[in-house]
Amino acid sequence: MTRPGTDPLLADLAAGRAEAFEALYDRFGRRLYRAAWGVLGSPQEAEDAVQDVLLAVVRSRERLADVRDLTAYLFASLRRAAGRLAARRARQPVAAHALVQEVADASAEAAAGRPDEGPHADRLRQALGRLPPEQREVIALKIDGELTFAQIADVLGVSINTAASRYRYALQKLRRSLGETS
Amino acid sequence: MQPSELPPELERLERELAGGPRPEAPPELRDRVLGSVRAELEGGERASAGRGETAPARSRASGWLSFAVGLALGVLLWMNLSLSAAQATSYGRHLRSAASLETTADRIRELLPDLPEEEVRRHAMALRAGSDLAPCPSVAGRPAAGRLRGLTELLSEGD
Numbered sequence: 001m002t003r004p005g006t007d008p009l010l011a012d013l014a015a016g017r018a019e020a021f022e023a024l025y026d027r028f029g030r031r032l033y034r035a036a037w038g039v040l041g042s043p044q045e046a047e048d049a050v051q052d053v054l055l056a057v058v059r060s061r062e063r064l065a066d067v068r069d070l071t072a073y074l075f076a077s078l079r080r081a082a083g084r085l086a087a088r089r090a091r092q093p094v095a096a097h098a099l100v101q102e103v104a105d106a107s108a109e110a111a112a113g114r115p116d117e118g119p120h121a122d123r124l125r126q127a128l129g130r131l132p133p134e135q136r137e138v139i140a141l142k143i144d145g146e147l148t149f150a151q152i153a154d155v156l157g158v159s160i161n162t163a164a165s166r167y168r169y170a171l172q173k174l175r176r177s178l179g180e181t182s
Numbered sequence: 183m184q185p186s187e188l189p190p191e192l193e194r195l196e197r198e199l200a201g202g203p204r205p206e207a208p209p210e211l212r213d214r215v216l217g218s219v220r221a222e223l224e225g226g227e228r229a230s231a232g233r234g235e236t237a238p239a240r241s242r243a244s245g246w247l248s249f250a251v252g253l254a255l256g257v258l259l260w261m262n263l264s265l266s267a268a269q270a271t272s273y274g275r276h277l278r279s280a281a282s283l284e285t286t287a288d289r290i291r292e293l294l295p296d297l298p299e300e301e302v303r304r305h306a307m308a309l310r311a312g313s314d315l316a317p318c319p320s321v322a323g324r325p326a327a328g329r330l331r332g333l334t335e336l337l338s339e340g341d
Contacts, residue, residue, distance in 0.1 A: 018223060021220075025216060029211070029212065029215070033211070037205050046205075047207070047214070050211065050215060051214065054215050055218060058226070143200050168192065171196060172192065175195050
């Protein structure tokens with residue numbers, strides 16, 4: 001976890017050093033990718049979202065001096081990128097047969113990138129997919145992004161208590177959903 | 183809320199989620215992302231080197247440009263509003279050409295023959311007084327203003 005205001009990486013990023021961006025990817029790339037996949041449900045869009053986040057850091061590096069918590073800053077940027085990608089997807093008119101093909105491709109692509117999962121893990125993923133977006137998002141930030149509730153609150157722009165209770169409701173709903181399908 | 187505050191069944195589910203197999207970013211994503219980052223960094227440096235500027239100088243220049251554009255827009259808006267107000271303002275010049283109170287009263291009598299003499303005098307005085315008022319915007323389309331304009335036009339024609 002990044003401690004607010006003390007991350008030496010921020011100064012190097014603000015200076016535009018390429019090695020700093022490599023270090024940034026190595027430190028956060030995996031968590032960003034998993035959280036993006038959790039939110040968007042598509043490996044291709046998760047890759048695009050991670051790329052968008054790092055490019056956004058490059059473009060706004062002059063403002064990095066004001067960043068208190070790099071982790072929360074990156075995940076807030078990821079949230080915006082995911083929102084843009086989801087909106088772009090929603091705008092694309094897709095013919096029925098193309099939609100079927102797209103879903104099949106995405107499933108195959110997802111299966112190829114995902115480690116071998118048992119039937120229970122599979123059910124868990126399906127149940128996660130049935131959650132409302134805001135609950136799926138909070139689980140992705142907590143479990144895949146490994147964020148604290150304070151950081152989740154920062155990212156979502158809500159209080160820590162709201163972030164924590166949203167997470168609890170999401171887990172409760174997920175548990176009910178798993179109970180219904182078992 | 184601390185994780186320990188979750189009921190045991192939800193804590194179990196949380197452990198399952200965290201401990202289960204999770205997707206890994208493909209290895210080529212690192213090269214793709216860092217390649218685009220390098221291109222963006224180099225593009226930015228080339229752009230600022232071409233202009234002989236540093237990043238803060240670029241920021242100052244864009245700040246000044248925003249201020250200049252904002253100022254120009256403000257001036258244009260002010261000019262537009264001033265011209266509109268000037269065009270919509272009646273200076274009552276047509277009333278000043280009316281020769282006298284009696285001429286005005288005669289015109290009113292012609293226009294409204296049934297109006298009592300007392301009212302004719304009152305309207306004539308009001309019209310003459312109106313001609314000496316400070317400029318004011320005339321509100322087009324209002325019935326009262328339309329009637330008044332009709333009267334004053336009639337008076338002007340008579341001069």
